[in-house]
Amino acid sequence: MTVLNEEELIKIRRHLHEIPELALEETETHQYLLEVIKKFKQDNLEINVPAELPTAIMVLIKGSNPQRTIGYRTDIDALPVSEKTNLPYSSKHEGVMHACGHDIHMTVALGLLNYFSENQTQDNLLFFFQPAEESKSGGKLAYEKGIFHGKWKPDEFYGLHDNPDLPAGAIGCREGTLFAGTTEVNIDLIGKGGHAAFPQEANDTVVAAASLIMQIQTVISRSIDPIQSGVITLGKVEAGTIRNVIAGHTRIEGTIRGLTQKMILKIDQRLKDLCKGIARSYNMEVNIELNQGGYWPVENNPKLTKRFISYMKNNPKVEFIETKPAMTGEDFGYLLAKFPGTMFWLGVEDDSQLHSATLTPDEKSIWRGIEVIKGFLIDRMEN
Template sequence: MTIIPEIASFSTDLTEIRRDLHAHPEIGFEEKRTSAIVAEKLRAYGLDEVHEAVGVTGVVGILRGTGGEGRTIGLRADMDALPMEEQTNLPFRSQNPGAFHGCGHDGHTTMLLGAARYLAANRDFAGTAMFVFQPAEEGLGGARAMLADKLFERFPCDEIYGLHNSPMLNLGEVGIFPGKAMAGASFFDITIKGRGSHGARPHDSRDPIVIATSLSQSLQSIVSRNVDPMLPAVLSITKIHAGSAYNVVPESAELGGTVRFFDDAVGELVARRMREICAGAAAMYQCEIDVDIRPIFSVLENHPAETEEMRLAAVDIVGEAGVLTEPTPMMGSEDFADMLLAVPGAYAWVGHGGTMPLHNPGFILDDEILPIGASLLARVVERRLSA
């Protein structure tokens, strides 16, 4: 492995930044402290422009090379935490109840700051580096908010690159491949409006709990019996809420969850069948059922030429043996997909030590990943804007 020496020299600073961000996590569109720190650091590093409040709490930094005119290469990191409690007992664990960097976005932000610091001190490239710090990646539409705020109209960009930490890979491994890499996703809420009654007189009710449990089973048949088995799809019910007392059949019940897919037609099929099944259940049980299905993530598709460029940059940092190019699409979703629909680019996974998966309350990011990720991002710019 060949970490850029200058980045290695300030890796302790990166660890301090990351742990500070970890101790003060902020969920989507509330990243005021985080974005203020990012803007302060970028100005201290000497970037030519720093723009705040892009897409509510996003930050964009602009760095012009000294080698003359050229393309603009974008680098993107997400900043938001998850709305969940941390269970790590780290000395720098979350100080904000109900918020936890359980997906490593504190590390992503720090790696991009590290790349910006290095490139600002070594700007002998031709063109412009653009640093995009995005809010609200965790299902709240932060990428779309930045795009709606005319991100690429205000800051034109020829290519854009991003990365994500991965405890499923070993430290020093980078995974990247062209084509569909991460699933598109919808979130859904289903509200059942039945009729409440005394728990001892269920015949007086239209029991929403019975209806909810029946629906939970019926909806699972969509993937197994309606979707082509050669086309991956997932439908997961992750929430069921109903009732408040032992002796009361409640008036209503709510279900919620997510649908994942790699083909938009599959996503549309699943949504249509969900509505049809809920309409049938409403007629069968003589109740009202409202269905709200919201497309949240597009399918993330890496562009071939840019994927190859990021692969070559990764080879420079971790060596040929450390770069994994076997296609392994993930059912997880990532709203960087929306930026890749607007600008060509690529997205990679960078491995680190750890035994807990992402979004687990015990997830711990290995700080050894920080100089690796920062070096990879910086090397992409150096390769693409070589003077």
């Protein structure tokens, strides 16, 4: 049996930092997490490795008199980033790094799990170590594969994301949307190529694409409520091979960001309508592909989030900061569309931003985060 202190948790975090793995490839991380968890007191623990999602881990802590099952999710994958921190515990996997701080996320979860393995709760606690947050929609995969069922189904779900802009150990949250939802946009315009000197014999997709791009720029300004917020960025356009040949094919790639799923679906429909209009206007084929996967907006449950914020504001040991919505994506949004819950920020105070090759979170945030979240979970079970 192991009771972890702050120094031991930092050692765990540093080892996790050394072994980052990409989405659905988290085998070494998975093995190490299991090794750590199996050293905890097992009296009230039940470990489940779902065959449908083999790098995931679910751990149920059985409550003494459960009225509900409270879920806590942590993500475990890393990014295809080459680390440039020069730390002695830098990534040993070339071209892969925990540049989004999921090593911090996992360590906080392990600290909480360790505490509650030694101190039985009233309610059941379900810890979900989720693969594939950065890509491949791990949360959506988990839900669609049916791993949340029976005793493995939470009544409510909580999860954190580290934030380098907040002081180490501070908690940030807000009612409503914390993270925007994201959708990948791919548009192919198919016309007819030809000689630049004979445009009447061709059907120029570059001209049509230019018109479409300008029309898309009006979607946010004219189709979305101005007191809300959304973004459409078309970041890549490919067409043609040489200056004196009319391009018969143009491809546009971009991204949509929106603060509610309803807004994203409205933007999706407007893009489809514009593509149909361009196809008719320019007498060509226009195909649009919209890929959202599980990256829905992280829309916090009103009732549970009010309770969470109230606890944090009224706890003198907590530095609470009300934050603005972030236009970055997080696949916990899909799970919050299926289960009521709250996502929040844990401050890790760093000059580098998330996804940066030089991200170096302040490790003091680990113990501080555990203490605060532990207190909230205990309070939640008592009220």
